[in-house]
Amino acid sequence: MYDLDISVCPVPEEQRPINEYQALKESCLFRSSHGTLSKYIKTLAWIWLPSWAIAGPVAAASFDPAKHPVQFALGASAGASVFLVLALVRLYLGWKYVRDRLESPVVEYEESGWYDGQTWTKTSEILARDRLIAAYQIDPVLKRLYRTFGVLGLSIVAGAIGWLVA
Template identity: 45%
Template sequence: MFAPKNVCPVPFDQQPLNEYLALKKSCFFAWSVLSLNKYVNTIFSIFILSLIFTIPIVSILFYHKMSLFHVLFYSILSVNVLFILLFIRLYLGWSYIVKRLLSATVFYEESGWYDGQIWIKTVDILTKDRLIGLYEINPYIHRIKYSLLLCIFLFILELIILYLI
């Protein structure tokens, strides 16, 4: 799936298609490309596990000031902040890869920061990269973006409820 060396002078690990495949296989990013049911189940599982870990921490930090309701509410609020950071990281990682796939040029470094080069993709490689970027990665980016917006909305709603209590 990678471009041969005589066609592409970019090092193997810096080729956009290989960066995409490596990101897709990584533990942190792999669950974001699952089917929609598995994606929602994974988010729910992460939420429950995070809540289980944050409830004792919040109760220890504020043990004399809060009721059980407040402990649970602050735990949910902290898990929501964790999810916002998680989705921002996912969005930035995938958007970097899709930017490199859709671009007609690739910036790469041969041996260090001081010798950067720019390679202009051939028509075949550019077409293949753009198809992958538009039809495989963009739906994941949109899913992550909507998940992030939902988390931000819920966070604002939680802050309003906290202010009213």
């Protein structure tokens, strides 16, 4: 896909930052965070809504939905959000790891799998390409995740206020 001469690169194919980026971008969960906003929101909804199947009965055992509907809804929403937060943390850590590998001028890799820790310094062309990918492809995804964490934080605060008022 990229035309740079990488014949001088001793890093195994699967450990090259550009290939790690491609693999991450094509994986199921990560693909949605890299795509359109509507696809991203749809994926988050597909994580959060089925989580109600677990969180709903737990909340119903604590708060009778007929007697305490607000507490039930807030408790189930908070419980379902735990799964969403876990998925978002996974997305963040994956994208951050690949971004750090792309931006680094030195690539750490394992040749034989025996923890022989080798390093390779990227050529200036490869480093420039990798940093452009990090800046224009991954940084927007990380910003989207930061905003999502912010919205989740605000919804938790709103839920806490709703709990106190109810």
